[in-house]
Amino acid sequence: MTKTIALLPGDGIGPEITAPTVELLNKLGDFTFEEHLFGGISIDAHGTALTDEVTAACQRADAVLLAAVGGPKWDTTDPTKPRPEQGLLGLRKALGLYANLRPVRPVPALYDASPLKREIIDGTNLLVVRELTGGLYFGDRGRRGDTAWDTMIYSVAEIERIVRTAFEAARSRVTSVDKANVLESSRLWREVVKRVHAEEFPNIELEHVLVDNAAMQLVSNPRHFEIIVTENMFGDILSDEAAMLTGSIGLLPSASLGGDGPGLFEPVHGSAPDIAGKGIANPLAMFLSAALLLRHGFAMETEAAAVESAVDRALADGLRTADLGGAATTAEASQAVLNYL
């Protein structure tokens, strides 16, 4: 049966990298694409970055594929004016996306782009599963006199669902990162992880690592990790640290998953207004986001792996877009990957 993908090309290079991604997905399955205005382009048409119609269409879809939003045209510090990023936050909220997945899979052909030594990153293939809607960023906060506070607060239910996402994505090992030697919320986190593991995933190996130690091991022995699951702020910091293993923002995909609705899949990079319309944007992060859509949205692991392998081969073959120091156009880069697929 055909699956519906809500397509949000957005702004800047968005449409340029979305078109070849549709072509790529059409080679791998029977999908119906429903394209919608989102971000700045939606502000121009409707005065808001995310209309109720688009929200409803995304909720009905089987998956949402988003390129990027924003640009100088809509930059404003006037709080009464709509901003493209409001669409992102609104959509994440409407879809209940509490799990942010960022795979870190350095490509051998680009090892030299990483600030780390080749022998350290070689063979790294890890996934950071970050809790996205709880913890310090959403807890009680305030100011009194010359003091200010934020609180890291988690419920059992919030921990259970993110930890299940991590175990479900694991083949053999999950590393739960916390600060249980100091923080009470981390002690609850650890208790819940242990219980979910024992009751539901006893065949997956589980280890607990303190966040400071995890930060160290990410750059000294990244191969050790398969899945890292952690709370919101630790995940924010560790996922950016881990991204540096690859050395290039033009190649990083992400997935945001929720309870019962569709997942949202998007590259980590923005709308690159400086190169928009020139036909030179790197489509690979968008292709790899499509691979995550196939894997986590539709359980199409074979097809997901095929996309990743085609990207690896094209890069090994010398494919380099401008952001990677080369001269390949979006069309050439797309064709190179499609050929291997």
Ligand code: NAI
């Ligand atoms: P950016 O990621 O758009 O661009 C940073 C630099 O990387 C630029 O030089 C750009 O040309 C290059 N770049 C990014 N993606 C590329 C690609 N696929 N191929 C080739 N080069 C690429 O970040 P920046 O400049 O900070 O933000 C630009 C706009 O994008 C802003 O309006 C920002 O708010 C928005 N943005 C949107 C995001 C989203 O939709 N999730 C995320 C980050 C930024």
Ligand code: MG
């Ligand atoms: Mg960050």
